Amino acid sequence: MEDYIVEMRHITKRFPGIVANDDVSIQIQRGEVYALLGENGAGKSTLMSMLFGMYEPDSGEIYIQGEKVTFRSSNDASAHNIGMVHQHFKLVDNYTVAENIILGMEPMKRFLGVLPCVDMKTANRQIAELSKRYGLEVNPTDKIEDLPVSVRQRVEILKMLYREADILIFDEPTAVLTPQEIEFLLKIIGELRKNGKTIILITHKIEEIKKIADRCAILHRGKLVDVLDVASTSSQTMANMMVGRQVEFSADKSSPHYRDTILEVDHLTVRNANKFDVVKDVSFRIRGGEIFAIAGVSGNGQGELADAIAGMLKAHSGSIKLCGTDITEATIRQRTEAGISYIPEDRQGVGVFMDFTLSQNLALRKYYREPFAKKGILDFGQFDRYAESLIGTYDIRSGQGGKTILRSMSGGNQQKAIVAREIEEHSKLIIFVQPTRGLDIGAIENIHRQIIAERDKGVAILLISLELDEIMELADTIGVIYNGQLLKIADASTMTSHDVGKYMMGVKEA
Ligand SMILES: Nc1ncnc2c1ncn2[C@@H]1O[C@H](COP(=O)(O)OP(=O)(O)OP(=O)(O)O)[C@@H](O)[C@H]1O
Ligand SMILES: [Mg+2]
Known part of the structure; x- marks a missing residue:
């Protein structure tokens, strides 16, 4: 028998009304990066949750290094050196970085030679060592709630490494990251592989699979379709297999028919809780039938700009008008009733x-x-x-x-x-912040079509996205935000993605 580090044989898992995994068998070699690709709901997270001991399969077997295992909890999986970074992180918000990493594995010492207590000094040293070895910089005493997602993810990775995991499962790790952070994470994954780790990577982004994975398993509606050698398979083939039909990589979009102005933002400045201006003197307007897209690196004020228009944040100065009516001081409910729809970045926080x-x-x-x-x-x-x-x-x-x-x-x-x-x-203005984050390419295609259809009905669209491709594909007008300011506003047909990229880095004349 070949030496597989992980083998899942004939795994079936049912939930009410659905077979989430239907007789799936996969074999993973030591030291490879094994990607799992599939539409939303194809059963990727379910399959990996079983490998991590969170669910038990209804039927089928799991072998780790040739040994048959039955996991009743993720502790059992950890004991077999399996670690997982979940799609939605599972850190304790009001604990520090170090406390989260060592949780349940605390090194102990005896205080005054008798009382057992946590040996924080040893823990901190071990964490510092790990973070240095893999280039995963963290500050052990920071509280999780104060950290951006990219750092929280680092903490999750360190947590696996601290438990000496050899088989590392990443469930859509890049969905929450900016393009720069993605580059960094892919490098880390490469580094982990060099150190002999085996990596299972769930992602919707085929270019990431192309960059880093050795093999790719494709799931479609619970069934394993195929396992492909990444280097010798084209992106288009992978996409088609995943969706089960021919996928169009670009949306059909006719030229815009602009109508009356719907949104007018004038000299808007927004302050955060620390009295720091995060949106600075921003002015623009959006007409009916127009997709106004804001491009920018994450954290340059685009989230706050959207929040201010939707009424979640107060304007410090300047004004916001909807169809000629001043709504600068209006409540969220009043704005909704007046015709604003909002899909913010933090979806779970919006009703x-x-x-x-x-x-x-x-x-x-x-x-x-x-x-x-x-x-x-x-x-x-x-x-x-x-x-x-x-x-x-x-x-x-x-x-x-x-x-x-x-x-x-x-x-x-x-x-x-x-x-x-x-x-x-059926609002007059729809604000989309990262509308396709975490969606499969078939679903992205569908949402893009819906956005264009709304625009063609005369709705004004404000699209905020970190994906330059998405901006280039959908925008009629592009505004580039940098450090809270709109550096450039131009008709989308006059800018290349290269130009936009330059403005995103703060270069004033592209
Ligand atoms: N705990 C559960 N109870 C009931 N149904 C579930 C449960 N977990 C998953 N499912 C269902 O099983 C199917 C597979 O879900 P899963 O989360 O594995 O998909 P996925 O491939 O990870 O999708 P995505 O890319 O959207 O994360 C879905 O139809 C989902 O609704
Ligand atoms: Mg999932």
């Missing part, structure tokens, strides 16, 4: 209820209006019919349709649901 059903979440913004409520009485049949139609249009996949609890849906499908709900508000 999705993880323990409600999909259908309830989809109707959340209209349940108190006709036809969902008549004279104060809710019509649940309406909820279900409405959900059915959105599930169809936006291809939202889940085990039990509208009755599925949101929490049990795959990350990407939760996201599709929020985007669907906001687009269906």
